[in-house]
Amino acid sequence: MVVGEIAEGVDLLVVGAGPAGYAAALRGAQLGRDVTLVDRDGEAGVGGVCLRVGCIPSKALIEFADVLHRANALGRGGLAAGGVTADLAGFQRHKAGIVAGLTGGVRGLLRDAGVPLVGGTLRFTRPDQAVVETTAGQARFFEFQDVVLATGSRPVSLPSLPFDGITVLDSTGALALDALPSSVAVVGAGYIGVELGTALAKLGVPVTIVEQAEHLLPGVERALSRPVSRRLAELGVDLLTAATARAHADGVLTVERGGEQVAVKAEKVIVAVGRQPNTDQLGLDRLGVTAGSDGLLPVGPDRLVRRHVAAIGDITPGPALAHKGYAEAGVAVENLSGRRAAFQPAAIPAVVFSDPEIATVGLTAAEAAEQGIEVAMSSLPMAANGRAMTIGAQHGTVQLVTDRGSGVVLGVHLVGPHASELIAEATLALEMGATAEDLAETIHVHPSVSEHLEEAARATVGRPINSPSQRPTAAD
CATH class of the missing domain: 3.50.50.60 (FAD/NAD(P)-binding domain)
Structure with a gap:
């Protein structure tokens, strides 16, 4: 120990207050661990990129832009909006309110759980110790029993187009x-x-x-x-x-x-x-951990890098998605707390909030065929869906990929309105090992976009109602 250094004892140290990190901290507190959460931006960093400057703000902008565009485009549907215009400064105030509400809620959860938050830049000094250069300019040493790394990622820059924050x-x-x-x-x-x-x-x-x-x-x-x-x-x-x-x-x-x-x-x-993982300035060598050439940390189903060290979120292999980080957080903390848990989802859904939205989970027909699975695929255009037509969003399709022999659902791929919401049902179908028959016999609301998934399943089993009978196609 360095002369003059006084280390604070910590039971469970969590590094990074984004979705994966704060979820890990809260789960640790639920399990009775004495948790300390560190984020380089302190209180302002709660929620991470996702809540503060990523997922939530971008979806707010997408909704803002879509409402304006639809208002101006619905003249042919009888809506006389009178030329709606955008006030981006007003939007920024609106967005700030959303972000403040969500991040404030998370801070409240951490406070209620008794999780202290330390602001500053952390570097490991040895396998069981780290130093934080705090936002106040002080150095605080922490000696920990277990640590969860959840430091997230940052945008990739291009040498020819360095970020200047102006142009x-x-x-x-x-x-x-x-x-x-x-x-x-x-x-x-x-x-x-x-x-x-x-x-x-x-x-x-x-x-x-x-x-x-x-x-x-x-x-x-x-x-x-x-x-x-x-x-x-x-x-x-x-x-x-x-x-x-x-x-x-x-x-x-x-x-x-x-x-x-x-x-x-x-x-x-x-x-x-693209984005790159924030693992290059942590002093991982002092922790006894080595990142791959891509900056990612190799983890097992228990999310452990080594004993007493877990890694979750964007710094681990797999899609850099907040919902993956949420799910990994509980697994990591439970294993560090002497419980047995494994991160082995049947599938992880992914969404592009484009127009139309794209949502996908599980195998495509081509991917299943590459694995030697004989598949059937039903594909129905969204233009045949009544609800999609009423909202003027009939671009897209629903693809249902199943095992031809058993009928088990292998993948669902949606392009169309509300695809980001519909994919949850599809993900549950994969997790539960549902078949096309199960989906076909599940009564869906009419009129709704969701019933198009039921119709795709009905087409797969040969009993369509609102679409022509078709023979499900196999992968090429």
């Missing part, structure tokens, strides 16, 4: 805009880029999306992403695929495509090319 923005900067730019280029057509680009286009901003891959939403089946591509075109978004953003100056983004230079007008550039 070149990350997603956080884009969500903080208090005035509409005259033009925007979004670099990266993953889910973040598509969501931000769609919202800004609905607010009337000319948007260009630049993507290195051959199509938007790389990793998503083309059958699912095509409706989104078509909708972006309807909204006036220019999509440049197989293209690379090179530089930005004087309101112009230079893009290389097909060996040629393309000039894209862009007052603001939003770089959304």
